[in-house]
Amino acid sequence: MGEELADVAIYLLGLSQLLGINLEQEIINKMKKNEKRQYMKKDGVLLKVNE
Secondary structure, X not given: OHHHHHHHHHHHHHHHHHHOOOHHHHHHHXXXXXXXXXXXXXXXXXXXXXX
């Protein structure tokens, strides 16, 4: 499974380079956005309350 995930990562990095996307910065931005989300637990499942 690790080798397959490595293939996905290599493809994603190459694609982001071709498109001129700074993937590192996009990941940082997304993590900051996700930190602000609120969740509630219902029937053992986390549900997004808001963003």
